[in-house]
Amino acid sequence: MVVFSRNPIYNVLYLVITFLCVGGHYLLLSADFLFAVHIIVYAGAIMVLFLYVIMLLNLNKETEPQKNTFFKFAAIITAGLLMIVIVGALRASEAAMVAFDNHNNIGLVKNLGKMLFNEFLLPFEIVSLLLLTAMVGAVMLGKNHMKRVKEVAKNKNGRATISTLPVQPVKELTHE
């Protein structure tokens, strides 16, 4: 559904449903903390971000371009091939078909936190740095550059003119 539906909003919603299902699997695997975090981060933050962007860009069903048939066909075949190859590669390992005891405690917040802060301290700190960088980057990319343009316009004309010039001249690139 995620892949094949036309309307992008539908795409997002289907993806949310998918995330919820995967989160449910986490629960089954006794990863409680991860389930919670998964729901909050993915379904809560990331999908919301996607929705914001889609609504900002005002995408709807008509403006959705399509690839030509050959590529669609090729895409399907390639994906199928990939599936076969991976499954074939992993088939060699006849991993346990046995049930296992899932009453372990590693999913608990306490144990996870202990491991996180003892063995994985350095990656933890670096991930925090990464998040900081991402934040700064996102903010900078989204910044409105109009103020600078206004100042340039002021200097050119000699008096303050508040002109709402567009940020960049829009170049109409031709479709291939």
Add this chain to the structure above:
Amino acid sequence: MNNVSEAIQGVPLNYYIWLSTTLFVIGVLGVLYRRNVIIIFMCIELMLNAVNLLMVAFSAHHNEGSGQVFVFFIMAVAAAEVAVGLAILIVIYNNTKSTDINILNKLKW
């Protein structure tokens, strides 16, 4: 509740491998199939999720905590990547007024 949770037996690993692979392949299919950049981003997230699932499954089976910690990190990175990626997408949209992936073909000779 205890009965329920005790009654639930662990799902064998094979199934999880299959499931994860299927999710991953669907994500790849989406990336190749769709032309809208945003949808492609979403399919990339789908792929990441598939990997996460696999990691958690393995960690539960081998009683290792490091699988879950790694999932933690992957999630953090995915979040960061989405944020920055969408910001870039918006800038591009402001410049080209389109979200078609075929327009973004400047990465050549």
Add this chain to the structure above:
Amino acid sequence: MVMDNVIGLIPLFPLLGFLFIGLFINKISKTVAGLIACTSVLVSFVLSIVVFLQLNDTQSSINWTAFDWITTGNFSVSFSFLVDPLSSIMMLIITGVGFLIHVYSTGYMHDDAGHNRFFAYLNLFIFFMLLLVMGSNYLLMFVGWEGVGLCSYLLIGFWFKNTEYNNAAKKAFIMNRIGDLGLILGVIMIFMNFGSIAYADVFPKAEAFGVGSPAITWITILLFIGAIGKSAQIPLYTWLPDAMAGPTPVSALIHAATMVTAGIYMIARNNVLYSLAPFTLEIVTIIGLATALFAATIAVAQNDIKKVLAYSTVSQLGLMFVALGLGAYSTGVFHMMTHAFFKALLFLGAGSVIHAMSGEQDIRFMGGLRKYLPVTFLTFLIGTLAISGIPPFAGFFSKDEILANAFAQNPIVWGVALVASLMTAFYMFRLFFLTFSGTVRATEEVKHHIHESPKSMTIPLMVLAVLSVIGGFVGIPAVLGGSHELNHFLAPVFPVVEGNAHELSHSTEYILMGVVIGLTLVMILSAYLIYVKKKSLPAENETSLNPMHRLVYNKYYIDELYTSVIMRPLNAISKAFDAVVERLFIDGIVNGSGRIVTWGSKTLRLAQTGNTAYYIFGMVISVIIIFLVKSFI
């Protein structure tokens, strides 16, 4: 000892002369260049005399090593010189005659634009020739051998603007190289058999091989092939007459006195080896005889002064090889010495005549030059008498010794050699009479300019004439009451091998001498009668000759034979190779690899469409392929 180091200086001075003149070739004046060149050779000559005198006193050979040249594994060669009687005589000849020719050249080449270059080349030649005769191992000799070949090429093609001269130079060099192949193979065989290529190592060990062993025979044959090329014997002699394209001093120095005698020197040096290979000695004798006779017959019909002298050189070299082939090594060296004197004299005299006649070389247009060129006339006469073997001139003693040795071994050899010698007398006097006596047949404007040559040219002529007169006196045989000093001097070099000593009774020798002299005088008389009394001239052009005469006049068409049999097929093969192997194959490969690279890059470039979806596609496909490959490895 101080004397030992002097040896190293002897080849050094001509080398320095060459370098100095060569580096400043356009900056020094002609007089300075000539002065430097002549002085360097003079210094070498003086030093050679010093060494010679010391050798005479101590009677032992001198070795002097400059440095260890090559040392690898089993093979080590040192850059060292050996001065023993044989090489000291050669050094004296080279530097002495060389010096006289240098002086002559200052006059002869005075008006030539390439004057400085000429002297540079002459000095270089003297240097290489000295290396050749002074080297104490085969490698150094070979260096000198090749070097004189090179200088011969440079000097024959001296007036390089003329294509014919260039062709003659190329011909000389290539024919030399053909012979050199034999020489190289011979040296390699020597190394394989003896483990070293120094004379001091090879000659003592040679005895162990025994007479007629295949190894020694092959070595000597191969070395002889080298001598054939260098000393212009059949079949590699055709370069020498063509080499007359060079200036006359070059012909005198290189093709009369020194380079062509390199072959004689080499065989004399290797006499130990040759004495152990009687089969090779027979071959040497036969080829020498054939060459002597053959060239003499051609010389009778030639009309160019220098060509007659060239063929005479070939013929006399043949006689020298006959002497060597008979085992009379010191006789061969003796004849080489006297030949150097009178042949250089004859060539220089011819040069003087040509100089006087403003470049005319055809004897049909000469004549009656006696009153115009008195000094040249006299010296040329002395040279002609010497080469004809009239006593007491130099040529008589050496030639007579050869004939005596020939008679003692094999009367047939004696007969053929005698015929060759008689023909020598005939054509030399023919040349002499046609050039100097009779009426002047030159054109008017040439006649105006006839003048005697300057002192720088006539003085060497006179010195050489004196040498031609007295040069034979070092070899007066016992039968005439002298002690053969030259033989005694060379005795340490040529050990007497059993079975080669030929003794003739004194009476036989007297008879032989008388017969030879008598027949020679008959030939001279007949030449006189034909060309002076009857005043008959050589034919104006070719067609009026009878077929036999025409055959001889055209040198038996040997050159044409070589062209059609050897050169045309080689040219055709090389053209075929060029068209097929060179163009298609090698150019194809080289250009093709370039084309493939360009094509490949053009094709690969298309993969970069810039289309992001395409790239993702590529990524997925690559992942699939990696999986496949990994699972199947």
